Amino acid sequence: MGLSASLFLGRLGVRHLLVEKHADTSHHPRGRGNNVRTMELYRTAGVEAPIREAASVLADNHGILQADTLAGAEQEWLFKEIDPGGALARFSPSGWCLCSQNDLEPVLLRRARELAAGLGGELRFGTELVSFEQDGDGVTVLLRSRENGEQRTVRAGYLVAADGPRSPVRERLGIGQTGPGDLFHNVSVTFRAKRLAEVAGDRRFIACYLTTPQGPGALLPVDNREQWVFHAPWHPDRGETLEDFTDERCVAHIRAATGVPDLEVEITGKAPWHAAERVAERYGSGRVFLAGDSAHEMSPTGAFGSNTGIQDAHNLAWKLAAVLAGWAGPGLLETYGAERRPVAVATSARASARSAEHRHPGYAAVPGTGRQKNVLAVALGYRYPVGAVVGTDPAAPPVPDGFETTGAPGSRAPHVWLRRAGGRLSTLDLFEKSLVLLTGPGGTAWHTAGALLAERLGIRLDAYRIGDAPDLDLAPEPGTDWAQAYGIGPDGAVLIRPDGFVAWRSTEAAADPEAELGSALRTVLRR
Structure with a gap:
């Protein structure tokens, strides 16, 4: 999780120091299942192609087989294809990728190190955290080299602890687990x-x-x-x-x-x-945050744990970047745990149920009735009923039973193919370093309001008008209806967060678009 966090922070221009107690990246082939949402994040971060290249030897491996022995006659495919019929292409520009940790980490390390160096940051291996103290302005950390015992004190604005399931940081914070x-x-x-x-x-x-x-x-x-x-x-x-x-x-x-x-x-x-199956009672304390296995442990079936951890890091990275740059209030960081913890609780329960269903060797739990369906509901359908969002149902489950894309606030923004300057891009390619306001040909008033508010409030916000007219910013691919995918009318608007989640939408025009959009922005960014 630490390398992914470093990559995401580097992409957002946040100077940081990564500390890893081991001398090198992992040499053990573990944690190989990168789901479609994780690959979308790596796509946006510019590393999807090298990851797939590193994973090419297993590119044709699919499915889970169950047998008495490998040479025996009793065999059953629990599922034979990850994406039967290629149906996933309707929902995402990316796909699942089988890339073991020992192959994935060197790719992440190379790019994260390049980005950190360009910002004056550093990735330091063979170094462990000895202690930390936080105050109202930052965190003071004592580090020690495992090679020569040298100690070093570092002062930082925030500390992100991706230090594993036995997390010393979590224990020092006194955060329990459920x-x-x-x-x-x-x-x-x-x-x-x-x-x-x-x-x-x-x-x-x-x-x-x-x-x-x-x-x-x-x-x-x-x-x-x-x-x-x-x-x-x-x-x-x-x-x-x-x-x-x-x-x-x-x-x-x-x-x-x-x-x-x-x-x-x-x-x-x-x-x-x-x-x-454990989840931290809180995802942080003050200026210290938990991510990955320090925040949650899950059964390995389905690789839900590693993917949830990478998505933790992505959620937290944009919020840290926004607060540090001054275009969001510190209260935005409180939404990290409010959003991610319920997702982890629901996902960890799904992971345990899947292990029971697959009769994972060593797991004695009795499976429930029937097989789990809609794994995409976990991978792509998770949502944030509360947090940095406006217009959600706070009582909605964070992981629904079924998967659908509606463009509703709190959900992942739908993938739709667009055209720009003769090239093809997904709507998901627009979301990373700023808030994004999408409007159609009838949404000129929203578009104007977005530009005015961005300047007045000092917010990073990019606004795009989508339609077939030559004076618009983006064109939908023939046969696609982006506005329908996002659940708005021709004069509506939708606000997307840097992590690609819908923050707010208005299905139609408003009497005072500047006031309505401004209220949404202030709520989302805790201004």
């Missing part, structure tokens, strides 16, 4: 096995859940050839320790799971991980 707690434990084993590709054949799965009692676990390809990961159930509650997972035991377990008794296996690494 939720069921631990769900199950696994040991992630990386290994080489050249003959395993022959056994897998043309089954290019994301993961294969193997259920044989002699070797239950989850098998994941790393390169579809000889490098693999196996998640073996671990039971510390029964006295089992990590030392019990010897190379010999892991080899025997993998042979039993794959159904190949003489499989040549070379163990290359082991890492424990814990599946849990």
Whole structure:
């Protein structure tokens, strides 16, 4: 989460220091599922293409397979395609991407480091946070080099803690957690096995859940050839320790799971991980904020946790940028937890239910009736009933049961293809560094009001008129109706936040557009 936060802050021109206790990016292939919303954010940040290039070896892997053993006859696809029929293209210019953390992080690091350097900031590895103190004007942090023990004091406006599920920062703030707690434990084993590709054949799965009692676990390809990961159930509650997972035991377990008794296996690494359902009671205190695993833990099925964390960072980044630049009031930062925590509570429950539904090895929970549908409701349909929004229903669920795009305040702005200067762009490409006001040919009064308010209030606001007339800023692609997608009439207007969420809309003209839009802007920005 830290590298994503650094990338987003750098894109917004915020000078910052990133501190990472490890000496380098992750070498373990974990956290591979980047959902469509996360890829939209990376698209806007200019790194979608290099991420897909880094992930190209797994580009043709789809679906979750369940089998007794990989070589056995009992097999069932829990789902075979992430995006069957390519239907997702109706809703997004991006798509899902299977990119493991060890491949993703170097891409993020290169770009984040370039941006930080241009702002006079820095990304410092092999450095840990020793302590912090905050006051009304900022945060004073004591850092220590893990290489030579050198200490350094840093003064900053704010501190964002993406320091993992055992977050020392969260503990020092005295912030508790809610939720069921631990769900199950696994040991992630990386290994080489050249003959395993022959056994897998043309089954290019994301993961294969193997259920044989002699070797239950989850098998994941790393390169579809000889490098693999196996998640073996671990039971510390029964006295089992990590030392019990010897190379010999892991080899025997993998042979039993794959159904190949003489499989040549070379163990290359082991890492424990814990599946849990917990959410921080608060997402910050004063000038210190939690993001990613420090704010929430989720069952790994569906990769909801990592995506939710990246989206945390994106939500917080624009708010920090706006407050630091002076065009939003400090109260805007209070909306971070108000918006993101309910999403995490709902999403973590969905993740646990999906693990039960998929009978994830090591998880003993009984699945509910029927299979979950509308995963897009979690990935793209989450919304903010309260926060930096105007005109929402505060009682609406943050994650709905079904997925639909309506352009309603509090929801993700719909994707519609547009034309500009002969080129093609998505509406989502307009949203990153400023508020955006969209109007149609009949929305001239709104457009004028937006320009006046931006100058008067010192707000970063870009206004675009959309229509087929040559004097308008953007043209809809033939056959598309952007105004209908956003739920407004020809003389209405819609205000989009830098994170691509609808902040406010008026379906039609107003008697005093400057007053109405000004009221919305002041509410959203806590001015």
